[in-house]
Amino acid sequence: MSYASQSTEGLHVDFPATLESCRESVHAITEWLGNQGLSADECRDWELVLTEAATNAVSYSNAETPLRIEASSTSTSIEIRISDHSIGFDWPEQPALPEDDESEHGRGLFIIHSLTDNVSYLRGRTENVLCLQRSRRVVKAPAEDLNATLDLMTAEVSSCYETLANIFRLSAEAARDMTPEALAANWLEELRHISGAEFLTLRLLTQDGSQLEVIATAPATAYTAPFIDLSSTSIIESRAVISHQDQWFDGCTVFDHADPLSYRGSAVSGVAHPLETGGEVIGVLTLGVNSPQWEPKAREINVVRSLGDFLGTLLHSIRRRDEANHSRLIKRELQIAADIQRSLLPAELPQSTTLQCAGHLTTVGEVGGDFLDGITLADGGRLFVIADVMGKGVPAALFATAFRSLLHSHLDLAAQPDQLMQCMNTALFAELDRADMFITVQLAYISADGLTLRSCGAGHGPMLFANGHEVAEISADGPPLGVMHDADYGLHEIGLKNITHLLMHTDGLSDSTLPDGYGLSRDMLHHWLRATSVEGVDAWSCRDSLLHMHSLHQDKARAHDDATFVVLVREGALLPKPQKRTLTHAHR
Amino acid sequence: MNTTAIIAPYELCSTTSLQWKERLTKELSSQQTEVSIDLSKTRFIDSSGLGVLLSLNKTLRAQGGVLKLLNPSSAVAQLIELTRLHRVFEIVHA
Numbered sequence: 001m002s003y004a005s006q007s008t009e010g011l012h013v014d015f016p017a018t019l020e021s022c023r024e025s026v027h028a029i030t031e032w033l034g035n036q037g038l039s040a041d042e043c044r045d046w047e048l049v050l051t052e053a054a055t056n057a058v059s060y061s062n063a064e065t066p067l068r069i070e071a072s073s074t075s076t077s078i079e080i081r082i083s084d085h086s087i088g089f090d091w092p093e094q095p096a097l098p099e100d101d102e103s104e105h106g107r108g109l110f111i112i113h114s115l116t117d118n119v120s121y122l123r124g125r126t127e128n129v130l131c132l133q134r135s136r137r138v139v140k141a142p143a144e145d146l147n148a149t150l151d152l153m154t155a156e157v158s159s160c161y162e163t164l165a166n167i168f169r170l171s172a173e174a175a176r177d178m179t180p181e182a183l184a185a186n187w188l189e190e191l192r193h194i195s196g197a198e199f200l201t202l203r204l205l206t207q208d209g210s211q212l213e214v215i216a217t218a219p220a221t222a223y224t225a226p227f228i229d230l231s232s233t234s235i236i237e238s239r240a241v242i243s244h245q246d247q248w249f250d251g252c253t254v255f256d257h258a259d260p261l262s263y264r265g266s267a268v269s270g271v272a273h274p275l276e277t278g279g280e281v282i283g284v285l286t287l288g289v290n291s292p293q294w295e296p297k298a299r300e301i302n303v304v305r306s307l308g309d310f311l312g313t314l315l316h317s318i319r320r321r322d323e324a325n326h327s328r329l330i331k332r333e334l335q336i337a338a339d340i341q342r343s344l345l346p347a348e349l350p351q352s353t354t355l356q357c358a359g360h361l362t363t364v365g366e367v368g369g370d371f372l373d374g375i376t377l378a379d380g381g382r383l384f385v386i387a388d389v390m391g392k393g394v395p396a397a398l399f400a401t402a403f404r405s406l407l408h409s410h411l412d413l414a415a416q417p418d419q420l421m422q423c424m425n426t427a428l429f430a431e432l433d434r435a436d437m438f439i440t441v442q443l444a445y446i447s448a449d450g451l452t453l454r455s456c457g458a459g460h461g462p463m464l465f466a467n468g469h470e471v472a473e474i475s476a477d478g479p480p481l482g483v484m485h486d487a488d489y490g491l492h493e494i495g496l497k498n499i500t501h502l503l504m505h506t507d508g509l510s511d512s513t514l515p516d517g518y519g520l521s522r523d524m525l526h527h528w529l530r531a532t533s534v535e536g537v538d539a540w541s542c543r544d545s546l547l548h549m550h551s552l553h554q555d556k557a558r559a560h561d562d563a564t565f566v567v568l569v570r571e572g573a574l575l576p577k578p579q580k581r582t583l584t585h586a587h588r
Numbered sequence: 589m590n591t592t593a594i595i596a597p598y599e600l601c602s603t604t605s606l607q608w609k610e611r612l613t614k615e616l617s618s619q620q621t622e623v624s625i626d627l628s629k630t631r632f633i634d635s636s637g638l639g640v641l642l643s644l645n646k647t648l649r650a651q652g653g654v655l656k657l658l659n660p661s662s663a664v665a666q667l668i669e670l671t672r673l674h675r676v677f678e679i680v681h682a
Contacts, residue, residue: 019603044632044663051634055602097672102646104639107671111635114670244649246675271675298665298674 010072017061017084026050029071029080036073042137045115046078052108053082053130060086077117079133088128091121101248180315180322181216187311188218195296195304197270197287201260202308203228203237204275204283204315207323212237212284215315225260235259237284240272244281247272251292261286269294273305275312282316334394341397344404349374349566350382354450356539357384359566360547362508369396369439370506370564371403375411380448383414384566387441388460388506390480395435402428403439403481417443417456418477418491425458425481425489432482439481442504446496450570453494453502459483461510464503464525465494466533471526496570501533501542505565509550520553539569591622593658596630600637609640616644621653624680628659633667645677656680 011032015021030047038046050069057067065085072079095109113119118133188200201224203212212228233239234256240247249255250269255262270288274281285308288294296304349357359372369389376382387403389396406427413420421443432438440460446453455463459480462473477490503525510520528549532542543565550563594612597604616623625641627633645655657679660668668674 023601023603047632048634048667051601051632055634055636101672101676102642104642104646105635107635107638111667111670248672248675298669298679301674302679 010070012068012070014066014068017058017063017065017067019055019058022054022058022067023051025067025069026054029069032071033073033078036078037136038078039137042078046080046134049112049115049132050080050082052111053132056108057082057084057086057128057130060084060088062086075136077133077135079131081132082130084128085126086128088121088123091119091123102245180318183318184216184311184315185218185220187307188216189220191285191287191304191307192218194307195287195300196289197294197296197304198289199264199270200285200287201237202283202285202311202315204312204319205230205241205281212241215283224263228260229258232256232258236261237272237286240274240284240286241281244274244276246274249288250294261288264290267292271301273308275309277309277313277316283312285312337394337397341400344401345372346374350376352382352450354571355382355446356569357566358539358543359564360543361564369400370508371400372564372566373404373407374566375408375414377411377414377445379415381415382446383411383417384444384446384504384568385441386460386504386506386564386566387439388508388564389439390437395437399428399432399435399437399439402431403441414443415445415447415454416491417445417454418489421456421458421478421481421489422487425478425487426485428481429485433485438483440476440506441481444502444504444568446568451496453492453496453499455492455494456489458487458489461505461507464529465499466501466529467498468500468533469530471530471533500536500570501529502568502570503529503546503565504568506563508563509546509565520550524549524553537569539567542567542569590619591624592616592620593624593626595626598629599632600630600640601632601634602636605636605640609643612640612644618651620648620651622656623648623653624656624658626658627664628661630661630664633664635671638667638671638673641677642673654678658682 011029013025013028015025026047029050030043033046034040034043054067054069061067061084067085068081068083070081070083092109095113097110098106112132116132116134118131120131122129122131184202188202191197192200199222200218201222202215202217204215205211206213206227210230212230214224214226217224228235228237230238230241233242236247236249236253236255236259248269248271249261251267253269261268268288268290269292270286272284272286275283275285285304287304345361349359351357357374359374361370361372371385371387371389373385374382375385385407387400389399389403403424406424407420410420410423413423421441424441428439438459441458442455442460442463443457444453444455444463453465455474456478457463457474457476458478459476462475464471464473466472474492474494477492478487505525510522510525528546532545537545546565546567554563592615594615597608600608623644625644641655641657648655655677657668657677659681660679665679668677668679
């Protein structure tokens with residue numbers, strides 16, 4: 001229970017060291033101060049100071065030891081002494097706020113210091129006395145109070161209106177054909193004017209989310225690091241993004257050497273504000289001044305936060321829209337490239353009464369690096385070509401196109417595939433070498449009477465042939481095109497009298513994306529070719545059955561290479577009437 | 589969004605803050621994503637009251653939520669600004 005007594009000096013209150021008694025005593029002192037003519041604001045400040053000081057004293061005291069608050073008033077100031085009998089503590093010279101903005105404790109002494117003019121703490125053996133003094137404030141006339149309130153309200157309304165008007169203007173500018181960087185630069189200048197900051201930097205996350213990329217600065221000529229790595233929380237702006245919290249800095253902040261703010265010297269203060277849209281951080285707006293202290297009003301910070309968030313969201317949307325447009329453009333270009341590539345394939349493969357042929361080309365994506373051709377030559381012979389340019393996409397398709405043009409301009413060498421291959425390698429080497437690419441090729445010339453095969457391979461998988469009993473292979477005769485400028489290529493010449501079926505294919509046919517044991521293995525290809533040879537299956541049925549077998553042994557979702565093949569069947573096999581659709585083409 | 593509005597006590601100080609904090613802990617579930625503390629009726633707040641708000645802010649943010657302080661009286665708003673907590677709290681004047 002607290003009790004109060006009036007004295008000539010003022011008032012003193014003795015009370016036990018409990019929080020409830022402490023609160024009652026502070027109420028009693030505050031009420032007395034009101035009776036001494038202090039304004040409501042002054043009484044409220046004293047109530048806060050006394051609550052902080054007395055609560056502190058209670059926390060150090062035993063419940064049995066009484067505390068005392070003495071208040072005295074003069075015409076110019078108020079002095080209050082709080083005495084306790086605890087062990088006390090060391091009063092800091094300059095109480096400060098906790099370093100961690102979010103610390104739940106450690107603000108009491110700072111509040112006491114901030115709201116009084118003089119503070120002294122006398123720590124004794126049996127008693128500690130805290131002396132607090134503050135001058136009375138000059139009481140303003142009620143009319144002036146009203147004007148001040150009206151001014152404040154007008155400023156608040158103006159600031160809200162300013163924010164709203166700026167947002168409308170920002171939206172209108174964004175609708176015009178303006179780059180995100182130009183839009184951001186304009187608005188950072190606006191924000192510089194609104195906030196009173198001397199420098200601003202706007203950064204957005206890169207597409208992979210690993211870095212912060214500078215979009216604009218104000219002044220526009222100010223230098224800052226173009227990228228900040230998000231893995232480092234010791235950098236103020238990274239920390240703001242990672243923590244989703246404003247990060248304040250001032251003259252006491254020790255900057256990491258990699259922190260772009262450290263380039264400005266130690267005398268900077270300000271805040272890094274994370275920009276969010278839909279709960280997701282998209283960047284950071286940093287603003288500050290070139291002095292060790294900056295205390296912008298809450299109202300100014302709110303305006304900057306609101307406009308910064310809106311600007312960030314706008315830029316993020318513009319970026320996404322541009323990326324979507326770019327993606328559509330790329331897709332369209334790929335479609336055109338694919339159309340061109342398809343137009344280079346033969347409409348049909350050459351047929352005769354002595355030789356059937358059927359082929360298939362599957363490309364992964366819109367364009368691929370596989371190529372096949374079947375050409376009837378002037379001497380009545382035929383040249384079959386199958387090739388695989390390393391890689392996929394537009395570069396591979398471009399080389400496939402160049403390869404095809406070169407091939408058709410050197411058909412005079414078709415009957416000598418080794419010379420044709422050498423000529424192609426010489427012509428393409430420089431371009432392939434510069435692009436760090438290569439092409440594997442299989443050339444197969446079949447004489448007009450269908451009895452002789454001359455083949456040459458450049459780093460390509462083996463060509464398979466079957467005679468109704470067994471399957472044999474012809475392996476490569478030299479390196480892929482583009483690997484060695486003066487590469488030599490060998491020639492295989494084979495009599496086809498007993499041969500029924502031949503298979504030329506790219507490695508995409510047998511490179512399975514399924515686990516070992518489930519894919520289309522080399523042994524399975526041998527087994528299949530032997531069976532088709534024994535049964536005398538025609539070329540088109542061979543093509544369809546191989547295609548079916550390939551699809552069964554392929555995980556389409558993970559297919560990574562083009563799959564292309566040509567099946568040749570000689571007159572020794574059962575030969576039905578030639579058909580159309582000798583070449584099929586699919587893409588995944 | 590799971591939103592809850594809570595009216596803060598008339599006085600949020602050392603004698604009331606602990607009790608209020610316990611009440612909040614019981615009332616707010618871990619799924620709470622947005623909590624608005626109405627401070628319009630709060631006449632007085634001290635550092636221990638601020639401590640409770642900071643603790644709540646930290647808890648909510650850890651579970652992906654957000655704390656908003658609604659319509660603080662001028663006395664409360666001034667203390668928040670004095671202690672620079674306007675950098676931490678989202679303050680809404682409706």
